[in-house]
Amino acid sequence: MEDKAVLSVSNITKNFGxxxxxxxxxxxxxxxEIHGLIGENGSGKSTMASVITGVYKAEEGTMTLNGKPYQPESVLDAARQGICMIVQEMGTIDGISVAANVFAGKENLFAHMGIVRKKEMIRAAQNILDEIGASDIRAENPxxxxxxxxxxxxxxxRAMYEEVKVMIVDETTTALSQKGREILYRLMNRLRDEGKTIIFISHDLDELTQLCDSVTILRDGNFVRDLKKEEITPDTMRKLMVGRDVQDDYYRTDQQRALTDQVVLEVEHVSSSLLKDISLNLKKGEILGIGGLTDCGMHELGKVIFGIQQPKKGNVYAGEKRIRIRNPRTAIRQKIGYVSKNRDQESIMKLSNIRDNICLPSYDKIKKGCYVSPKAEEGLAGKESGKLSIKMSSLDQLCIQLSGGNKQKVALAKWLGNDSDLLILDCPTRGIDVGVxxxxxxxxxxYKQSGKSILMISEELQELIGMSDRILILKDGALSGTFDRSPDLTENDLIQYMI
Structure with missing residues (x-):
């Protein structure tokens, strides 16, 4: 590893209100080097990445790239200068092909007399996908x-084709299975071996320990410390992140099952493009875990239960009166809430403020006649944001300005504010720090102890084991295994039913 600063940021200050x-x-x-950048949600990690890539302008401070002043005007300007970022949330463009996404902004490479030679672009994109071990993704597909x-x-x-000097990987691994992570790790290691710089933002402390040559810790927007390779351990990073000793044994310690045998949700013989004859029930006061590999159908199951997707066969019923869930409106009326894995696109309105996001499902609850008073909105949003300790400048702050953990709290607060009796949580702790x-x-x-119910979809086996009363494993769209809560249950017990 060369002892040469490719990118330097000096005295950077950025304010949101x-x-x-x-x-x-x-x-x-x-x-x-692979340089880790870590801290609790709201510590400033993603803000720093956004300043470096030209998304935000800093109020104070300077940056240099290869010893020369660096002031990107936009993400495209940063990319032209060799600084690229793979983000936590969706970074692809809808409505075009896989190949067009790989070469977005570089279509001129395949242009002849103003016409893009699509077949040539598809071949080139497929070659890249094959090279990184993703040949199952077809470049010609939408x-x-x-x-x-x-x-x-x-x-x-897409990043493989960039002339990269600095690659920023912002919480990307939380969206990937082991296969996807290995593809990303290979890219990062290849770039490092080529003398490039990788800035790696992650909450996975074991991952950081394994991959990073150095780590910088931020806390509440302040620099805390740089760690060298030999100093990087999960315990050290955890303590520096939060300013105190934090244990990672934060799962449930009780072995209590559902509070009653009362069924609050029934899925009967549901089939869809991915799901195959799924039947299950959720009981009052139960946390039911759903696990499996990324494409096993578990994420689609959450959408079917909430009514976002309609099954080809079968039905979903909620409550003692067995009301059929036909769409999200019906689900919300039955006091069901849903937090998607794809938080920024499906769980919150990024460009709206915190108040509007929290109040959205609850207008029927707080309105008087046809009128919703600003005081009622303020009261509901203030109460729910306070319960979850959302870090914000005010209820008027836009959600796009919040950290990942605080966005997740807003997504939860809107359903708690509507007095939901049943929550569907898809990867509820994806991309958030140990404290959140x-x-x-x-x-x-x-929530469970109060007699309410949770259907938790998760790709983290320890989370499933640590929090669930029962666990259902899906494989290739079908139920393959069922497990009751037990202190003897291990990850290996689950894995054999997933693969």
Whole structure:
């Protein structure tokens, strides 16, 4: 690893209203290294990435790239100068092909007399996909038909073709299965071996320990410390992130099952493009875990239960009166809430403020006649944001300005504000730090103890084992295994029914 700073940020300050997202932060990112950037949600990691890539302008501070002043005007300007980013949320363009996404902005490479030679572009994109081990993704297919994970792999393929000096990987691994992670790890290691710089933002402390040559810790927008390779351990990083010792044993310790045998949700013989004759029930006061590989159908199951997708066969019923769930409106009337894995596109309105997001499902609850008073909105949003300790400048702050963990809290707050009796949580702790994760697990446990029910879809086996009363495993769209809560249950017990 060369001891040469390719990118230097000096005394960077960025404010969102009264919130100081970054406060006089200085970091050197060196050639031929994977440099971890970590901290709790709201610590300033993604804000720093956004300043570096030209999304935000800093109020104070300077940046240099290869010793020369660096002031990107936009993401495209940053990319032209060799700084690219793979983001946590969706970074592909709907309505075009996989190949067009791989070469977005570079169509002129395949243009002849103003016409893009699509077959040539598709061949080139497929070669890249094959090279990174993603030959199951076909370059000619519409991107809209690909899973969330495959879309992230397409972004990785796009990054492979960039003339990169600095690659920023912002929480991308949380959206990927082990296969997708291995593809990304290979890219990162290849770039490092070529003398490039990788800035790696992740909440997975084991992942950071394994991959990083150095790590910078941020806390509340402030620089805390740089760690060298030999200093990087999960315990050290955890303590520096939160300023105190934090244990990672934050799952439930009780072995209590559902509070009663009363069934609050029934799925009867549901089949769809991915699902094959799925039947299950959820009981009052139960956390039912659904697990499997990324494309096993579990994420689609959540959408079918909430009424976003209609099954080809079968039905979903809720409540003692067995009301059939036909669409999200019916689900909401039955006091069901849904938090999607794809948070920014499906769980919150990024360009709306916190107040509007929290109040959205609850207008029938707070209106008087046809009138909704600003005082009622303020009261509901203030109460629910306070319960979840959402870090914000005010209820008028736009959700796009929040950290991942605080966005997730807003997504939960809107359903808690509507007095939901049943929550469908798809990957509820994806892309959030240990502190927020512990808070969400505590909230889930309190929710259960109050007699309410949770259907939790998760790709994290320890999360399933640690939080669920029962676990159902899906494989290739069908139920393959059922497990009751037990202190003896292990990841290996689940894996054999997934693969």
């Amino acid at each position: 009264i919130v100081k997202a970054l406060n006089q932060v200085s970091i050197d990112f060196r050639s031929g 991107i809209d038909g690909e899973s969330f994970e495959n879309r992230k792999i397409v972004e990785i393929a 994760k512990a808070a969400i697990y505590q909230l889930m446990n309190q």
